Amino acid sequence: MLKSAPMPHFVIIGGGIIETAIALTLARRGGQKITILEKEASLGLHASGRNSGVIHSGINQQPGSLKGRMCVEGSRLLREYCRRRGVPMVECGTLVVARNNEEVKTLEKLLQMGNECGVPGLRLIDQKELQQREPLAKGFRALLSPTGATVDSLKLLGTVASEAREQGVEYRFHHRVIGIEGKKIKTVQGEFTADHIVNSAGLEADRIAHLMGVGTSYRIIPFRGEYMEVKRCPVNGMIYQPPDLRFPFLSIHLTRETDGRVLAGPTATLAFGREAYHKEWDLGEMAGMFLSRPFRRLITSREFLGLAVSNFLVSFSKRAFLKEIQSLVAGIALDQLVAFRSGIRAQMVDSEGKFVNDSLVEARESSTHILNAVSPGLTSSFAFAEYVVERCLAGEVGPVNFLGLPGAAVKKPLPPADP
Numbered sequence: 001m002l003k004s005a006p007m008p009h010f011v012i013i014g015g016g017i018i019e020t021a022i023a024l025t026l027a028r029r030g031g032q033k034i035t036i037l038e039k040e041a042s043l044g045l046h047a048s049g050r051n052s053g054v055i056h057s058g059i060n061q062q063p064g065s066l067k068g069r070m071c072v073e074g075s076r077l078l079r080e081y082c083r084r085r086g087v088p089m090v091e092c093g094t095l096v097v098a099r100n101n102e103e104v105k106t107l108e109k110l111l112q113m114g115n116e117c118g119v120p121g122l123r124l125i126d127q128k129e130l131q132q133r134e135p136l137a138k139g140f141r142a143l144l145s146p147t148g149a150t151v152d153s154l155k156l157l158g159t160v161a162s163e164a165r166e167q168g169v170e171y172r173f174h175h176r177v178i179g180i181e182g183k184k185i186k187t188v189q190g191e192f193t194a195d196h197i198v199n200s201a202g203l204e205a206d207r208i209a210h211l212m213g214v215g216t217s218y219r220i221i222p223f224r225g226e227y228m229e230v231k232r233c234p235v236n237g238m239i240y241q242p243p244d245l246r247f248p249f250l251s252i253h254l255t256r257e258t259d260g261r262v263l264a265g266p267t268a269t270l271a272f273g274r275e276a277y278h279k280e281w282d283l284g285e286m287a288g289m290f291l292s293r294p295f296r297r298l299i300t301s302r303e304f305l306g307l308a309v310s311n312f313l314v315s316f317s318k319r320a321f322l323k324e325i326q327s328l329v330a331g332i333a334l335d336q337l338v339a340f341r342s343g344i345r346a347q348m349v350d351s352e353g354k355f356v357n358d359s360l361v362e363a364r365e366s367s368t369h370i371l372n373a374v375s376p377g378l379t380s381s382f383a384f385a386e387y388v389v390e391r392c393l394a395g396e397v398g399p400v401n402f403l404g405l406p407g408a409a410v411k412k413p414l415p416p417a418d419p
Contacts, residue, residue: 009033010392011185011194013177013208014201015040016048017153017378018370020160021385022198027167029389034169035194037187039176039204043161044154046275047202048378050343052227052255052263055079055149056376057094060243060250063116066359066387071376072118074383075147078156081382085163087156088258092237094148097130097139097328106242107143114145121146136329137239148238152258153378177201180211183366196392200370203274203346209369214362217351218371219294222274223249225266226315227340230254230325230332233262239328247307248347248357248374252314252324263340264325269315270308277342279315297353304353348372359384363391 010026012019015038023034043049055075061068082089098104107124114122125133127140165171172189179186183194199208203222209215233254241251249268256262272289273282289295298304314320318337325332348356348371359380360372368388377384 007031007033008195009035009193010196010198011192012036012198012200013185014038014199014205015043015161015171015173016046016200016202017157017160017381018048018373018384019198019200020157020164021381022200022388023169024160024164024167025382025385025389026392027164027169029393034164035192036164036169036171037175037177037185037192038171038173041173044157047343047346047374048157049154050277050341051153051375051378052266053150053153053257054238054255054376054379055089055147055151056379057114057145057147058117058119058376058379059094059096059110059114059122059143059145060245061113061117061376062358063113065357066361067357067376067380068117070359070380070383070387074376074380075149077382078151078379079147079149081160082151082156085159087159088152089149090237090256090258091147091149092256093133094145094238094240095130095134095137096143096145096240096242097137098141098143098242099139099327103139103242104141106245107141109245110143110242114143119145119147134236134239134329136233136235136331138328138330150238150255150258151378156378177204177208177211180208195366197367198370198388198392199367200373202373203344205346205369205371206348209362209371212364212367212369214364214367214369215371218348218356218360219289219292220274220346221289221295221298221349222271222276223345223347224269224271224276224279224315224342225345226269226321226342227263227265228318228321228325228337229340230262230264231336231338233329233332233336235262235329241328244307246303248355249307249345250375252321252328254325254328264321264337265340266343267311267315267321268307268345269311271344274346275344277344293351294349294353297351298349298355299353301353345374346372347374361388361391365395368392
């Protein structure tokens with residue numbers, strides 16, 4: 001009697017929403033063993049649980065980019081999933097408010113970009129409609145994106161993880177990866193053999209990739225995003241400032257969460273540690289960052305220095321934070337602001353010191369490396385998971401360029417499972 005071949009083993013490094021969505025997508029297809037290695041004791045302790053829970057519509061994404069495509073499709077899939085599974089979600093729409101004529105030009109640019117990306121229902125509204133929707137909002141024009149929504153990100157992650165477990169996905173907690181040799185993954189708790197490694201380790205994605213000789217010209221530079229809770233704030237949905245399209249960050253905005261609280265933020269402050277959530281300084285991390293070519297090139301940019309200084313002031317001054325909020329809405333006082341959580345954005349920077357402003361995936365015969373999957377990562381998670389799984393199962397090898405198309409990719413069969 002012939003012995004059946006063992007199932008190929010996929011090992012996913014990282015347990016956030018993107019990694020969990022990838023695991024669930026693989027599991028639904030069947031025929032694989034899937035293990036998630038998570039260095040923490042539980043899920044959601046980093047980016048997937050330290051965000052504002054916004055389901056972005058895609059209005060500020062570059063047309064033709066992978067991120068733009070994933071955001072629009074991901075928003076649709078995520079909202080459908082939340083409705084089907086009963087995950088707390090509020091479909092309130094997004095308002096980007098113009099307070100002067102120059103900002104109106106930015107709204108017009110966002111409208112054009114959003115339409116080209118396929119964002120549904122976009123339209124410019126006048127001051128009268130803006131005041132009807134958000135009586136406190138300052139401005140005389142706004143871009144309305146009706147598919148913008150908010151979600152309880154921790155409950156979303158928990159729901160997806162529960163479904164993944166039901167489909168046979170195994171989670172291994174306290175398993176920080178400390179070495180990789182070929183298909184052998186060494187963790188602080190032991191070793192694993194994988195037929196295919198999916199590196200989606202967020203803040204550690206570049207380090208894991210470098211262990212395998214991948215993405216060595218890139219480095220993650222951490223940026224801390226701080227939030228304030230605004231007490232007694234009658235904001236109905238989401239109010240944004242027009243973004244500076246030179247950078248991958250959004251300015252401080254107001255978001256009504258699914259539990260009714262209103263958050264203001266986040267900032268985009270250079271962090272001196274990949275997990276420096278409380279403004280601490282990690283000297284070892286700082287030394288490595290300062291000596292890296294990407295950081296040295298980045299810090300010499302006059303544009304970046306202006307961004308860094310302005311965010312530093314807002315980060316360390318409650319009054320400066322208040323001023324940002326007051327530029328968006330009327331009637332907010334200092335005593336309404338209460339410090340809330342902070343998150344760290346794993347921003348990829350290339351060897352020339354340029355922000356990587358699109359999703360970046362590099363694939364090898366037996367590994368896939370998700371090097372840049374920052375905001376709107378949560379929004380894109382289901383669409384991005386489908387995209388990554390298609391590449392894994394097809395054995396597609398090569399980088400992805402910034403139009404989201406395979407760059408010099410070739411298709412090879414997945415390697416057989418180890419006996």
